Amino acid sequence: MSDIVATNQTILVVGGGISGMTAALEAAEVGKQVIVIEKTPSVGGRVTRLYKYFPKLCFPTCGLEINQRRMAANKNITVLTMAEVTDLQGEAGNYTATVKVSPRYVNANCTACGACGDVVAAEFDDEFNYNMSKHKGAYLPHNMAMPKRYVLDPGIIGTDDAQKAKDACKYDAIDLDMQEETIQLKAGAVIWATGWRPYDANKIQPYGYDRIDNVITSVEFERLMDPFGPTGGKLVRPSDGKEAKNVAFIQCAGSRDINYLKHCSRICCMASLKQSTYVSEKYGDDADVSIYYIDIRAIDRFDNFYQKVQQDKNVTFIKSKVANIVENKANGNPVLNGVDTEGYHRYQNEHDLVVLAIGMEPSVDKDTFPIELKVNDEGFIEFDEVNGGVFAAGCSSDALDVNRAVQSATASALRAIQVVNKVAQAEGQ
Amino acid sequence: MSDINTGMVEKYRNNFLKEVEANVEEGDWVKMCMQCGVCSGSCPMGPYWDHPPQELFMMIRAGKRDEVLTSTSMWMCTSCYNCIVRCPRELPITHIMHGLAHYATRLGIEPKGQPTRQFAQLFWDNLAKNGRVNELWLGVNLYFMNGLVEGIKVAMGMAGIGFGMLKAGRLSLKELVGGHTVKDKKGFKAMIKKAQELEAARIDNAQ
Amino acid sequence: MAKEYSFYPGCSSQEAASSSNYLKSVQSMCDVLDIKLNVIPDWNCCSASIGYCGGGELPRLALSARNIALSEQHNAGQDIVATCAACWLATKETQERLDHDAGLMAETNEALAEAGLKLKNETKIRHMVEVLIEDIGYEEMGKHVKKPLDGIKIAGYVGCQTNRPFGIEGESFENPKYLDKFIETMGAEPVEKYDKKVSCCGGALAFSEPEKSQALIKDIIEAAYDGGADMIVTPCPVCQMNVEVYQDKINAKYGTKFHIPVTYYSTLMSVAYGKNGKESGLNGQIIKAEKLEAIAGK
């Protein structure tokens, strides 16, 4: 790590999701030195876990391929994975970041040949699949992981598995003695792109996520569609593996609710509209989708997609915030209680599977930023003078869809460049 | 229509929402409803409401004064507070329902025969008398609230329960005379009277 | 040293009132746990949640305000503790409302002045189960168990008003677990996934809308039986009464064969702490809690 060159003209990008990648690429491609700090073992962030994007229904990994190729080709970018910024001091043009790098136990020699993964036995919850499946103790985070380098789960360190993995590697790529490191990096500007996390569904008690097997979240639902996901791409429900044809989507699960997240998370309506097409994709006319909503926020041209889904006779829209969910113990079906407020119709609807269109909250808790920033009540970083040379990109600035996140990230790159260009000017370079 | 009711109609003309905001307990929250319907779906008595809370709120905004105030709906409230804890806008719905019921009563246009309205009034009268509830008299009054004949029928139907309670020592005929009371009955009554006066003065009394 | 509280028993806990047996068991329980309850002198009714028709807002606030003021005057420095859900709720709501509305606070004090009282509104209002959980703790509660309630399966019916809108700190509105923990601590077995745990029993509407309420009560009892319960336990006098006393009527209407005892958490604790049936208020059961009696009688 000591070979990383960072100066007051370096741009530090915190977070290697699509926003961080975009910001890093835009800056690096005009010649700026960029260091990307990514918490997980690979870049790409949340979009790597999506099956499709709305409204085009194209695949996120397609753009990821392009961005990863751009990153690999660009010598101005240094990526530190399994790394977190623990402290940030200074001001625009002169920051020092303290970065904690966790051991991967696998070095750059790794060819991703997979020999280590073949020999280990123990399995661990796979966070990539929202813990709906397991990965082995030596694993590649996912098919498109960048860096394409295996990771040892810390759980196998000190066990036989660790030694087996090391012995299986012909390239001396496994280093069981790797330690956590703390390094300090200089930077002129910082792009904060730590993104979002799904709101904790357990907190939305009326929906029984913690009590009813067949109530899942929208991010989990995405994983079901991945042929390499927890169900091998089958759209089946957790309790009994039954085909989930009659699926309910509950909007504003956590969002627009003072009890949980008071903001609108923007993406969830579109996500459910998109996911309604997944059910049709799998089951054709047997699909029976119900979308329970307050307002369908298919903003701007996304409305065209909404209009298209409205034409689908297998999709029903119910203007209602579902009151609560109970389980039909006989068949495991969730039963939704509520009132359709368009004309007052009381319902008690049973579905195979319920998907909570889970809200988006910033990944970093409001009071835990390593430097003083203008953060609003919702936890998003606002654009403000007091932030100095720290610029929010993507979902750390607001609840945004991918397109808007990338747009925001592109803007943040320019703002960071303004700062480092000023430094360069002052330093006469 | 009572005079006070006519006065209110006069005063607020087309703006029932404003009337509610000014005169109904927690009425200024009504405008914050976003019609999600979680309250309506959460109510244990839901199936019996002609107009569930969220619809009442919309009706208030639409100026449906008579329909709202003469409705039996808000008298269905069991005070279970499901609606309050689930409301995404934190509207104190239970209190607004109580407030609407009380306001209708104040105006004298509440649904007269509605059993909960009758019981609620009995309950208040009972406690206001001695400062504490006399359960026996409350029961007796309740059973006979619709007249003697009806009352005997109801009382006969409830006799089993009454005997059970008596046997278990959870009801006493002693309560028929005297019974529990606060000691400072005078102070208590003066307090209630004052509170009622203050409220009447504040709530736009057209009289 | 005994923990002292300013106690608000409420109308239903009075002598020969509908939950006088609740008070009995609470006293026994407190005796074991070294809790001293100092009754608020000359307390009055809280008007529960049904007094609204005749009462209006300010008179109802004045009722609870009077109790708090009396407590502040006579039991200064002590938290107010109520055993009745409605009493606790009405008092706590009053406190909160007056805290947030200076106008109402001034008017309330104007009314209180007629009774020679003044409200500071600085007293903590608590339910007995809060005292048990927060001040005593499950561990301590468990230490005093002399006769574990082995072999009894109990549905913990929390109901509404001890649960909403305030509820017990750290518990969810939809699935509070404290009552189950009480049951476990006393050596009995709670019903897992008791669906009707927080459903409404109809409250005061059991009187005015008996059929509608009894339909709700039926579901509560049915779910308890479905969970294999021998009995139901609750922290609320209205719940206790409604669920216990209408079983015959429900049986007559729905053809069910309900006969399940409904007691208070304090009843369980009193029995588990070795108190006899009378001390535990078991004689107040209309449907006898035979399994508890058997243990109490040992």
Added chain:
Amino acid sequence: MSGMANEMKIGAYICNGCGIGDRLDSAQLESTAKRDGKAAICQQHDFLCSEAGVNMIQHDIDNEGVNRVVIAACSRRAKTDAFNFQNVALVRTNLREGVIWVRPDTDDQQETTQEMADDYIRMGCAEAKYAKPPAPSGEQSVNKNILIAGGGVSGMKAALEASRAGYPCTIVEKTGALGGATAQLYKKIPTKAPYADPEDTGVAEMIAAVEADSNITVYLNSTLTNTAGAPGRFAADITTESGSTETKDFGAIVQASGFSPYDASKLPEFAYGKNKDVVTQMELEALAKAANGGPIKRPSDGKEVSSVLFIQCAGQRSKKEGHLEHCSGYCCSASIKQAMYFKDQNADIETTVLFTDLRTPGAGGENFYRSGQNKGVSFRKGIASEVVDGANPTVKFKDLILDEDMSEEVDLVVLATGMVPNAGQPTRAQLTDQDNEDMASEKAGEEVEIRIDVESILNLDYRQGKDVPHMDNGFADSHFICFPYETQRTGIYTAGPVRRPMDSQQAMEDAVGAAMKAIGAAENSGLGRAQHPRVGDLSFPTFRKEGCTQCKRCTVECPFGAINEDEKGYPIYNESRCRRCGTCMGACPVRVISFENYSIDTVGQQLKAVDMPDEFSEKPRILVLACENDAYPALDMAAQNKLEYSAFTRIIPVRCLGSVSLSWITDSLNSGFDGIILMGCPSGDDYQCHFVKGSGTAQERMGKVGDTLQSLSLEQERVQTYEISITDIHKVPKIINDMVDTIEQIGMSPFKF
């Protein structure tokens, strides 16, 4: 070095790591490379991507004059950081993902697996032989000046931010003042917590900042009458109203031409134009400005408004003739803001917003909605059917909550009409059928001027049209979710409502990103580097003039309008407009177009290098031409997951299916391939092709393959085209194996020599 670069010298390097050495006979591979591949140098290494392996190669480059490097190891997508050599043509031969990972490790399969590997060595060397290290043409140099079309808040913001980073900007504004639509507002939607009240627009301050910035030049009352050139060397004619023209050079362009308000006279049902007290949101802004904080007066009689009703989605979200299909995104917040104009002045004014879906997303949006409610703005879910003319307009609507037809008589009705983008003229390809018919009837076969009522914004001197192509609903947007700024005209980035419906705050944020993109384009195109998606690629197309028949197919089919024609009809490639997809190469019937490292030969010679077994060997050969962006990664990932496919497969990645020349198909059929599979990206409305229409164009062209097959008396099934997404990991092996089955059924090709 440069002298040596002309003498082609192939170095082939075979990796024995990751099981390659265990599974394959590397000695044989080496001799194949030398004998068939004509590799001057061939070395093996047990761990080629290690420092030692890389050093070995670099040594040969530095000391042995190797300038064509063939890495026979893993996929071209793996270890790119290790195998990154300067000034050489680099070829990756895929023995790991392409051979051993897709084949079972059994003795009986050994022979065919080895044949597969040997062929790939031959193919790699053949490619290397015809590839040259790319170098920029020097057609342009870095020009840091940014041209900004439009002086509204988007344009001003782009200029201010680019200038702050050190890039001089020129704003060309059609009207006599800066500020655009935002300047017409009384106030704007709040942009900061607590998002409770309307905010000052800040336009005056912005104009002052622009005027104070010596790095920004403003042309008012001016338009762009001609924009020639390419990124890095745009030459724009800026013409003032008076007619004087000045030509200036720019590196890149930001188009911030904004929107026009929807024409509300298309809404007779709402009595617009008939009743003066029915106004649009923009017109209400004027009333509010006039009132300046005092009571807002209505147009008909100047009466102070005491009740106002806003009809949301007026003429929007509707497929009705003349309506806008899209939601304009900002109108819900705008109506809340405007209702506050009334409420903040006098809380007794009745304000009602009639909506179907209230759309106020994000943290700010929901707070603003709540603030509106808190101020007493009434929100009703309903659909307005009619506004009845009268002394006061009466709105008839269905209240969807109360499920009841209702009407409200109010002093003023405000129509929330939407945004129509000022996107200029459609391209030739985007003209309606009627337009095309008209043109065709005019002078068949000859070039005619495109005559369209809409004024052009940029007046691009581009063969395909004067403006950036329009996308859905007429916005000049990107079609890509991951790449929101990518228009189909390189170095020109749209910002603000011309790109997508948005409010002024979003437009300004959008402009900052567009400025970033413009700076990137100016910097990179100056150095000859490609823009998205082949960022940094130095190769560019050239053509052999003597062979060109001036057929213009390349100029028509280029997805980015890069190619112009000279006066004789020969193509002018405009290197920096080019995205390097090769669609022109695929289009060229006479095969005269090529890139240094990607040409008819680099692919054509590969398929000819395949060792073709005879007809009776029972060893068919299947050629797969796979898009490098999606299909090839899918094949890689299939291998990574050890999904098997036939050993008879020979895969060649292509930049885009649009670059596939029919000659490759004909050649491979003639050389005895039994089946050919083309794998491109999904096309159509929701196309996934990174080169917009490369895959679609390819499919059209492949329609003609049928004739070729027929003329060769071959079965139609032998050539198949598939749309493959990057996620089709299970599908790609199946397609290949199905083709093998098909060949088994229809028999081997007779064209084996």
